[in-house]
Amino acid sequence: MDEPAELRDLRSTLRRMLAKSAPESVVRQHLESADGFDRATWQRLATEIGVHGLAIAEEYGGAGCGLRELVVVGEEFGRTLCPGPFLSTVLLSATLVARSEDRIAMRAVLPGIADGTLVCTVALPGHGSGWDAAETTVTAAPDGEAWRLTGTIPHVLDGLAADLLLVPARHDDLVSVFTVTPDARSTSVEPVLAMDQTRRFARVGLASAPATLVGRPGAAHELVAEATTIAAVGLAADQVGGARRMLEVTTEYALTRYQFGRPIGSFQAVKHALADMLIGTELARAALDDAVRAVDEGAPDLATAVSAAKVVCSETYYDVAAAAIQLHGGLGFTWEHGAHLYFKRATADRILLGSPAHHTERLAAALGL
């Protein structure tokens, strides 16, 4: 690893901490818990390393770093399947609110995210191809100074755990973002079971739920686009972290599993499958690095770099996790072995924030094809 020292330090600190706070036994404890994570542990990550606020401005309780640092966190979380609302709260919500430049909303939301006390999510209207805010079917009606929202969002990530929802909703001819604090009267939250056992989705229904506008009226398209773009890089980091882990675990297995009197890693079929996994993860990391560069520099090729990374990291993680199962043989297919958890996460990560087909379409459009 040719990482700058400060990132390397962050990575090793985090890795040490996660070895204690998110070993596989803890990950497995949360496979069937309602929220999918433990609030106390989540807050400790905030207070002890300041993970959640890395990219939040200092005046709102963060460290004011760039995406570069946050991506290290994404990788390490992906590596361990660390339970917590990283994607919904730290990547999507914090970015959206920060980009709104709505100082009231920023003060209300960012410090809580940074110190780990606030769980927040964006109620995206769709995942694989439909997270354009314009697709929302939620409507907003003015109620004096405030607003009331009505509508249903079918698959809200961390919808049950969220203390605060950011909801794109339609009013007049505009789509704007609103915050809703779920309450028993006007908000229904029904958990729906996810294939990815490390993630939680809920169907959220809003019946004239009190809401506050975030940012300019009509800014939803832009804010959601920016938040999902940045979050896609964080998700790509999750994918790289998970893929690296599956490569390591499978390499280790190939070295220690004997069949026909020798380690299976000495058979060319296994060797070449592992070489392809290596090639995939190396290329995925190169794509990820470039997306991070583009975001942190605000480069003109930002959209292309992010879509490229999302496609490559999605397909790599999926392929690598699938190969990990295959190379573990029957063992890789058991509930008891961890490979299936990574494979399921890879399957979900592939869809979240835009499927490969969706991002390839964006690339094609950007190339003028």
Add this chain to the structure above:
Amino acid sequence: MDEPAELRDLRSTLRRMLAKSAPESVVRQHLESADGFDRATWQRLATEIGVHGLAIAEEYGGAGCGLRELVVVGEEFGRTLCPGPFLSTVLLSATLVARSEDRIAMRAVLPGIADGTLVCTVALPGHGSGWDAAETTVTAAPDGEAWRLTGTIPHVLDGLAADLLLVPARHDDLVSVFTVTPDARSTSVEPVLAMDQTRRFARVGLASAPATLVGRPGAAHELVAEATTIAAVGLAADQVGGARRMLEVTTEYALTRYQFGRPIGSFQAVKHALADMLIGTELARAALDDAVRAVDEGAPDLATAVSAAKVVCSETYYDVAAAAIQLHGGLGFTWEHGAHLYFKRATADRILLGSPAHHTERLAAALGL
């Protein structure tokens, strides 16, 4: 091989004859000859085994068999790269004329094809996706009882060797098929170099060339469609024959080529590549058999069965020939070794009579997708 005895006999007779008349040395002699084959040898195949007339009715000098027999010839020709106008004359032209039910044309054309004295081709307007007769740019003008054709066809298979051209041409609101006997005054034939060194193409220009109508006026679409459908099965046989040969040659090489002190066929990478070549050729043959069945029975799923076979056999031959080069290492890349001749033929076969993309589109349409 679980072939019926009569087919097995035909195959072994033909294989013996081709071992004498079309060994690799003869194939190589014709790589750069103008016509690409030797007329005397071509006629001997007709007189000694009756290869060209197998599917021609007995009253026109043929044997009155079905496609089943002709497909054996296609495979064996494909296996040896036997030089000759099999596709243009025996598959396309004979089928088109026979289907026209135009007894004058049948008497004029079929006996000559059956006895090997007449080389004939269909001047298709396109290959990979455009062989619909409606795409012709040749026009026909009446001239008393006869017709005159004008226009250019860019890539006519065996255009230089052909004694007779079958040309779809437009007149009034119809597209009909005409025969043209090339003559120096009204016909220009310029050879164009083919990537597939076992094939010849020419650019044919017609300037008011005397022509005779074949079949009903306006029948071109139907006749060309029928002829190309039947011919596609013959071409699929060529592909299966070539793929089988490349599988055999490469297996033999893997058994006798030693590296690292052992036959390269004992390395899993080579072994698995050969297994995939085997799987491909086995599946291709199943698809071919089914297309033959559909044609010989005039089954309702004819079009689907033929398109399926053309896609599968095209991709298999291409993949198998490419793998043959790879597994032969540098040797497979030399002019001296035969693998490149098969690879180039596979590349051409893939395009001729409809590319995989084109036939997949037809399948999708047939499935109502």
Add this chain to the structure above:
Amino acid sequence: MGAGLLPGPMSPEERVEALTHRLLADHPPAATDRARFLAAQYDAGLTWVHHPVGHGGIGVERDLQRRVFELLTSAGAPNLQVESRLAYSMGAPSVVAWGTAEQRERYLRAIATGERWCQLFSEPGAGSDLAAIDTRAVRENGGWRVTGQKVWTSMATSSQRGMLLARTDPAQPKHRGLTYFVLDLTAPGVEIRPLRQITGEAEFSEVYLTDVWIPDADRLGPVDAGWKVAMSTLMNERDMFGTKATESGPVELALALYRERAGDDPALRSRMARLWLRGHVLRLYAARAARRAGGAPGPESSVSKVGFAELNKAGYELCLDLLGDEALLYDTYEPSGGASRDPRRLFLRSRANSIEGGTTEIMRNILAERVLGLPAEPRVDKDLPYSSLRRG
């Protein structure tokens, strides 16, 4: 009732039809106890028509059995090929090939009248390298005392007997010191534990054997010749996998989802057409192989095995993409024992298709070595005593 009571000279097809009709007439399935019906079927020689008379057959071609099952199924009679798949299709042929007269008599009738068997070959340390099994059988009291752990056993809890491979002589090279037993699963020391898998289901079990005693009469084939017996069992398994896979149909499911949801996405359209094509060709191949083989499974079944495994994976991947955001969800991870046709569950299940019944890697080896005649890889373990091998 013997075959001799039937009238005049008949073709084998006609005999099979006539016998089946008579069986159904004499023992109307709706009004006949299952066991009695099956016993009558066995006595009529209609359980395995290719077996000799007296062993559940009438000595005609194996292919004709298909017709028997067609008639039985449409008459509502039991179908052992479906209901006791392993005993019927894998156990019985091994008993015929290797059993003593007494064993044929006993086991074939038991299977024919509804006994279910499971397979006890694989172990945690013996997957692709099946001959590396470590379960030990030691002679004791006119029988064998067996200890070890088996895994990936289908239908263990609903079976009465298990086809067991155990090591009887560790001093011999690994393929040679094995012996094959037909284990009574109710014997003391047999413990069956469900093995949960990626889908949440526990479709397979682990079977722990602790000092289980097996009478020598339940040994199938000679002592230390178990590998050969197991091979005849497995050849029939691979064949069965081919058949089974043709039924599982991701193509149909994808087509249904496509028609419901795809809209006019050209990429999905072309993937759908390609998937259909792959399925179509594999079905053609399987039908052709069945005709050719006349019933005897050969290494060609590896072509189907590899092909259907890849088809299933690609097919359920397409289903998932057709589901859009709903691909993120799941029906239930609680073991339900049910036959859920949820595409997401089938998607997860399909990941095992290239592992179970011989991995795709092993299938490719088989094709390369047995069909193409390529040399085996250098073997470090072939002639050494099992006990000296490195394992893990």
Add this chain to the structure above:
Amino acid sequence: MGAGLLPGPMSPEERVEALTHRLLADHPPAATDRARFLAAQYDAGLTWVHHPVGHGGIGVERDLQRRVFELLTSAGAPNLQVESRLAYSMGAPSVVAWGTAEQRERYLRAIATGERWCQLFSEPGAGSDLAAIDTRAVRENGGWRVTGQKVWTSMATSSQRGMLLARTDPAQPKHRGLTYFVLDLTAPGVEIRPLRQITGEAEFSEVYLTDVWIPDADRLGPVDAGWKVAMSTLMNERDMFGTKATESGPVELALALYRERAGDDPALRSRMARLWLRGHVLRLYAARAARRAGGAPGPESSVSKVGFAELNKAGYELCLDLLGDEALLYDTYEPSGGASRDPRRLFLRSRANSIEGGTTEIMRNILAERVLGLPAEPRVDKDLPYSSLRRG
């Protein structure tokens, strides 16, 4: 003119820039004889800036050489990295690593002033298994008498010398009895025959050596240590392949054809976008690897090698599909020695990308073994005398 004549304390970058500008000023390329310019470049330490002073360098980082070439090229000066690629990038590093003082003096100056070298490693019987070479070198008259056949030699006809690997002791295991020579290609007994390939071109040659005498002064490295010398040469080749491949650009060609011809075919559109993406990511990786390596090639270059080989094949396949019926044609099969950019020719040429410079199979082995640390396969030939090995 030594480096010491330059003013004041400067950063290495500044020194390189200043020296290059002075070289160009003192020897304007347009007005200077090529050999004299190159000699001046060598004396100025600008041929391999990372070499020590006196050996064509000034002892700074290897990366800085790139800047020298940029300046030279834009001034119209010769660029050895392009013009004598093998001598410059593979020969010189091996001479530095293994040569005697006399050899460094002699060979480096010769290369620096324009001598071209070719590589004489591969043989018909020694491809992936390079150590299996059979060309024999026997001591004679203070030198060596060499007989054998080499193949796949690029640029043999335009080269003055060849990097030759020959067997000096067949009684040793195959990697150990080899010796490395720098062969004068004008020596009696050297015959070069063009080797025609799939495209019609003869880009490579076969080189037949019949009783060729080589003075011992032209042996590079110790007797019987030729394998190690060859390895240092090859590490630089693999690196070069990565670089070369980045330039070959099927992506650009496909884009041009796409814009010209694709119409609105959605399948071609998505293939085009995917091809661009693959190229994009490989370029990112190569740039990253170059930064990381700081110039020293490692097994990571195998990632690029495999990736670009597959990219090229897929890219030219797409080009062919974009050409439609014109994909059936070809420009010329006459050996023309030209650099035709006909997509059909490049398509055929690309088939070798996964073979030349180490097959994709060997690259995957390297990645698995050297990067992931997986064990080598059992070797049947490792410790046996070369003369007892089975070959073919």
